[in-house]
Amino acid sequence: AQKITQTQPGMFVQEKEAVTLDCTYDTSDPSYGLFWYKQPSSGEMIFLIYQGSYDQQNATEGRYSLNFQKARKSANLVISASQLGDSAMYFCAMRLSSGTYKYIFGTGTRLKVLA
Amino acid sequence: GAVVSQHPSWVICKSGTSVKIECRSLDFQATTMFWYRQFPKQSLMLMATSNEGSKATYEQGVEKDKFLINHASLTLSTLTVTSAHPEDSSFYICSARLTGTSGTSYNEQFFGPGTRLTVL
Numbered sequence: 001a002q003k004i005t006q007t008q009p010g011m012f013v014q015e016k017e018a019v020t021l022d023c024t025y026d027t028s029d030p031s032y033g034l035f036w037y038k039q040p041s042s043g044e045m046i047f048l049i050y051q052g053s054y055d056q057q058n059a060t061e062g063r064y065s066l067n068f069q070k071a072r073k074s075a076n077l078v079i080s081a082s083q084l085g086d087s088a089m090y091f092c093a094m095r096l097s098s099g100t101y102k103y104i105f106g107t108g109t110r111l112k113v114l115a
Numbered sequence: 116g117a118v119v120s121q122h123p124s125w126v127i128c129k130s131g132t133s134v135k136i137e138c139r140s141l142d143f144q145a146t147t148m149f150w151y152r153q154f155p156k157q158s159l160m161l162m163a164t165s166n167e168g169s170k171a172t173y174e175q176g177v178e179k180d181k182f183l184i185n186h187a188s189l190t191l192s193t194l195t196v197t198s199a200h201p202e203d204s205s206f207y208i209c210s211a212r213l214t215g216t217s218g219t220s221y222n223e224q225f226f227g228p229g230t231r232l233t234v235l
Contacts, residue, residue, distance in 0.1 A: 037226075043206055043228065044226065045210075045229075100164060101212055102149070103149070103161070103210075105160075106158060107158045108157075
């Protein structure tokens with residue numbers, strides 16, 4: 001069964017510090033994509049970063065990096081130098097390559113950045 | 116580029132009425148759009164996959180007659196909640212897949228800003 005698991009319902013981090021949000025996944029498909037989205041209180045889904053299953057290097061996008069450990073089936077998001085504006089809900093998602101291109105989402109982690 | 120809009124952004128309706136939500140890809144064509152539902156403090160749950168010119172594919176447990184989806188053009192999909200009841204109150208989000216991508220490109224699915232439905 002294909003599944004995304006986020007075990008941290010909530011996290012706190014001090015402003016300017018780094019934080020890691022955990023994500024593990026389960027799929028038997030050799031080809032898949034992993035995503036992280038940020039959802040502020042307004043509700044919009046903001047794309048942060050992507051990692052393909054065949055990518056050799058960990059993805060990075062500015063202050064965001066994805067710690068991809070394929071053997072462990074984990075795709076943790078690292079946010080460096082946290083800012084107050086980073087306070088939001090964060091979702092890990094997996095794109096299935098079964099031809100439908102559907103995404104499945106984890107339950108999310110609510111991050112609160114403290115001043 | 117790759118902007119997806121939803122209309123309305125919020126709607127309040129009486130129980131028993133029908134509500135239509137539009138999802139538009141503004142600057143690209145989307146043969147495939149997806150409709151999600153999100154309850155407060157919960158994750159996004161895929162309701163259905165909308166394919167231009169054909170019937171939508173619904174996820175298990177989603178009532179087809181309750182949530183009517185029409186994808187009449189490459190830039191527009193609509194979700195109609197028929198005979199809405201208070202339990203249908205939720206945040207509905209659509210996404211549109213950029214046509215022509217192989218599925219291996221990185222971010223080919225773009226999300227709309229969502230529609231908050233409240234049924235009284």
